[in-house]
Amino acid sequence: MARLPLKERAISAVVVIPAAIIVVALAFLQYNWSNQVSEATSLRLADSLQMSMINWHLDLFRDLSQICVALDVDPEGEAPADLQPLARSFAEWRAGAQYPGLVSEFYILPSEDAPRFPTLRYDSSARRFSPAVFPANLEGLGQKLKAAAHGAAQGKHPAQDSSASESGDRGDPQLQSQQFIDSFYAGGALVGWSFDPSVPALVHRIFRGGNSAAQTANGSSAGEWIVLQLDNEVIRTRILPELAQRYFQGTEGLDFQVAVVSGDNTGDVIYSSDPDFGRHEVSDADGTMDLFGRVQDKALGSPVHVFHKPSVSKGPAAAVGVSWFPLLADSPAGLDWQLIVRHRRGGPMGAFVSELQRRDLMISFGVLFLLVVSMAMLMITSYRAQRLAKLQMNFVTTISHELRTPLTVIGSAADNIAHGVVEGKQQLAQYGSVIGNQARQLSGLVEQILLFAAAREGQQRYNSRLLNVSEIIEATLANAAGSLRAAQFTVEQDIEPGLPAVRGDLSALSQCLQNLMTNALKYSREEHWIGIRACLEEHGDRGREIQISVSDRGMGIASSDLPHIFEPFYRSATVAAAQIHGTGLGLALARSIAEAMGGDLTVKSALGQGSTFTLHLPCVKAPRESEVSVTPAVAQQ
Ligand code: ADP
Numbered sequence: 001m002a003r004l005p006l007k008e009r010a011i012s013a014v015v016v017i018p019a020a021i022i023v024v025a026l027a028f029l030q031y032n033w034s035n036q037v038s039e040a041t042s043l044r045l046a047d048s049l050q051m052s053m054i055n056w057h058l059d060l061f062r063d064l065s066q067i068c069v070a071l072d073v074d075p076e077g078e079a080p081a082d083l084q085p086l087a088r089s090f091a092e093w094r095a096g097a098q099y100p101g102l103v104s105e106f107y108i109l110p111s112e113d114a115p116r117f118p119t120l121r122y123d124s125s126a127r128r129f130s131p132a133v134f135p136a137n138l139e140g141l142g143q144k145l146k147a148a149a150h151g152a153a154q155g156k157h158p159a160q161d162s163s164a165s166e167s168g169d170r171g172d173p174q175l176q177s178q179q180f181i182d183s184f185y186a187g188g189a190l191v192g193w194s195f196d197p198s199v200p201a202l203v204h205r206i207f208r209g210g211n212s213a214a215q216t217a218n219g220s221s222a223g224e225w226i227v228l229q230l231d232n233e234v235i236r237t238r239i240l241p242e243l244a245q246r247y248f249q250g251t252e253g254l255d256f257q258v259a260v261v262s263g264d265n266t267g268d269v270i271y272s273s274d275p276d277f278g279r280h281e282v283s284d285a286d287g288t289m290d291l292f293g294r295v296q297d298k299a300l301g302s303p304v305h306v307f308h309k310p311s312v313s314k315g316p317a318a319a320v321g322v323s324w325f326p327l328l329a330d331s332p333a334g335l336d337w338q339l340i341v342r343h344r345r346g347g348p349m350g351a352f353v354s355e356l357q358r359r360d361l362m363i364s365f366g367v368l369f370l371l372v373v374s375m376a377m378l379m380i381t382s383y384r385a386q387r388l389a390k391l392q393m394n395f396v397t398t399i400s401h402e403l404r405t406p407l408t409v410i411g412s413a414a415d416n417i418a419h420g421v422v423e424g425k426q427q428l429a430q431y432g433s434v435i436g437n438q439a440r441q442l443s444g445l446v447e448q449i450l451l452f453a454a455a456r457e458g459q460q461r462y463n464s465r466l467l468n469v470s471e472i473i474e475a476t477l478a479n480a481a482g483s484l485r486a487a488q489f490t491v492e493q494d495i496e497p498g499l500p501a502v503r504g505d506l507s508a509l510s511q512c513l514q515n516l517m518t519n520a521l522k523y524s525r526e527e528h529w530i531g532i533r534a535c536l537e538e539h540g541d542r543g544r545e546i547q548i549s550v551s552d553r554g555m556g557i558a559s560s561d562l563p564h565i566f567e568p569f570y571r572s573a574t575v576a577a578a579q580i581h582g583t584g585l586g587l588a589l590a591r592s593i594a595e596a597m598g599g600d601l602t603v604k605s606a607l608g609q610g611s612t613f614t615l616h617l618p619c620v621k622a623p624r625e626s627e628v629s630v631t632p633a634v635a636q637q
Contacts, residue, residue: 003368012379023372030364038357042308045349050286052247053339057289059243061324063501064202067093067103067107067228068193073204083120083129086226087261091127095598101238109145111224138229141199144328145225148151195325196550197262197292197337199237202228203328232270240271248341255343256286269335282340284348289376291337292324307350347448390568398571398583401447405581406438447584451511452568452585455592462505462596466620469499469534469546475510477532480517487521488528495534502546502617504597509615512593512601515586516550516613524554525610536619547598549614557605565603566591590615 007156070093071086086108094100106122108129134142193204193213204226240260248256259278260270273280343349415430416422422431454460477484479493484491520530531551541544557565561572568588575582587601588615594601598618605611 016379019375020168020170023368027365027368031361031396034357034361038353042350042353042538043311046306046308050304050306053289053304053341056247056518057291059246060239063099063239065190066097068190068202068292073192073206073226087128095186099234101234103228105229107227109225109227109401111136128569138199141196141201144196145203152286157625193325194328196328200230202230202325236271244273255344257344259340261338261340278340282342285340285342285350287341289339289608291339292327307348328505376591395584402581402583409438410435446584448583448589452589455589464503464505466501467504467549468501469504470495472506472509473532473534475506476513476517479514481508483521488520489530490528491530491532493532496536499536499546500619503620504617508593509597512590513548513550515590519586520550520552520554522582523575524552527553529553544619546617546619547614549612551609551610552611556607556611558607558610562603562605
């Protein structure tokens with residue numbers, strides 16, 4: 001009996017079940033942990049990107065607002081009678097500015113109602129204003145200023161026109177955003193300044209007579225306009241590239257592709273870090289920002305949008321990022337500027353983080369899988385080792401037992417002869433036959449062990465040739481004749497006539513059948529009967545085969561033993577307890593012979609009713625007439 005004892009199986013269960021639970025728990029924890037790490041990574045990257053974008057925007061805003069601060073126009077005060085201080089402030093700003101070329105032209109437009117002077121243009125060489133013609137390419141801006149002046153006459157701030165015209169209700173995020181911006185600029189040097197993205201230009205109205213409220217109450221649209229035309233080239237080639245470098249620089253150049261486009265992502269490219277970036281819609285951008293704070297995509301609800309929800313997506317921190325000069329009058333949404341950034345290496349950041357998480361999970365699960373496989377291998381190996389050790393112990397015990405009986409018989413027979421106990425020729429012959437039988441049993445046992453060892457080592461050489469089925473059966477019966485006769489067994493043969501030949505080693509095949517017959521002899525009880533049957537069977541996958549079966553009406557085999565009886569050294573507990581001699585090698589050897597001949601050995605058995613062992617041998621293809629044997633249908637021995 002080679003099954004592990006209950007105690008060892010219980011120990012295995014005690015180890016295996018907690019180990020399996022730990023592995024499942026580890027997998028679950030790893031999955032959760034990886035989700036958290038990836039969420040935290042996304043959040044950190046999103047925060048950092050949003051912060052960079054906000055700072056980028058604040059810097060741009062600062063560059064522009066410095067001019068307004070320098071000019072220091074009082075929106076509520078008296079319009080300056082002398083414009084020279086304005087020219088001086090501007091010249092001073094230029095002298096100290098980081099981008100003196102940012103303002104390409106500086107105009108002062110006279111009031112429509114009561115012009116004090118013609119259109120004035122700042123002359124940088126003379127450092128003063130001189131009369132000039134308002135250029136035709138700024139005609140659009142001129143129209144807007146007139147509209148804004150009209151709006152002001154209705155009692156509205158020129159900058160409020162855009163929000164008022166675009167938003168119908170108070171819950172509109174655009175309106176809220178605009179209100180936030182307006183409140184941000186209540187007071188300070190930037191009050192009254194507006195931005196026009198189409199030129200682009202910064203404009204400011206000076207009311208003559210000081211109090212704008214009084215002016216608008218009169219219905220007067222009087223007002224002079226300061227117009228600072230900004231240089232697109234300076235913005236494109238200096239300010240925006242430097243800002244991109246300041247906030248999106250990595251170790252090897254820009255970490256991000258950066259573009260500022262006008263309109264809904266497909267319009268004009270004002271600046272792009274890469275030749276094609278921003279020219280077409282960037283569907284996988286990591287971050288976008290509506291620079292004027294007017295939310296272009298209402299579904300997103302915020303002018304700043306990054307690939308992953310940052311820790312602060314709305315509220316003051318994010319809103320500061322969209323601080324901007326109010327837009328002049330109705331600037332169509334198509335003219336709004338948008339900042340677009342996308343990570344340069346590793347693709348979009350969201351996908352990059354998911355890919356990292358996927359790789360991380362794959363590695364962790366791979367390691368866990370390896371752990372499970374190694375655990376399983378370890379357990380199988382240790383189980384097998386234990387089993388083998390047990391089988392070997394059984395084998396040693398059995399062999400010793402099998403050797404001791406004949407040796408004892410031979411020893412005592414020899415003693416009797418030596419001491420002259422045996423008298424007469426007849427008694428001597430009897431002793432001789434006993435010694436001969438025991439010696440044959442011994443040599444049979446040793447032969448069996450050697451054959452098994454040779455088969456296991458793959459050293460067994462077979463002498464294959466074409467054989468008739470009857471030839472094999474006859475050889476088997478001839479070898480077993482003595483034991484059959486001694487045990488008074490009847491052998492009933494049922495051999496199909498005209499069976500095709502098989503290819504194999506005669507002595508090996510007869511050894512195989514002999515082992516089956518020996519078992520039938522050993523394990524039969526009252527009924528001393530053995531049936532030998534040979535037939536041709538059509539076997540679906542294996543084709544045609546010869547089946548030679550050896551049946552008995554003996555003790556049968558328990559279904560729990562059936563899967564193990566072909567294993568070397570295996571003996572059922574019943575036969576071991578009944579002290580029926582055997583080594584547990586007979587069937588293992590018989591099956592190894594069957595397999596070496598390209599066939600198989602199978603068993604059918606019912607406990608208490610008997611067993612049938614069947615040797616399957618493949619037919620030789622297209623047998624010759626001479627190779628076909630004709631055997632008697634039923635023969636008795
Ligand atoms: P052994 O007969 O030497 O024990 P085998 O390898 O020939 O070894 O058989 C293995 C086991 O299979 C036997 O111990 C026995 O339990 C069972 N067995 C084999 N043949 C028969 C049979 N004809 N009837 C009942 N049990 C059998």
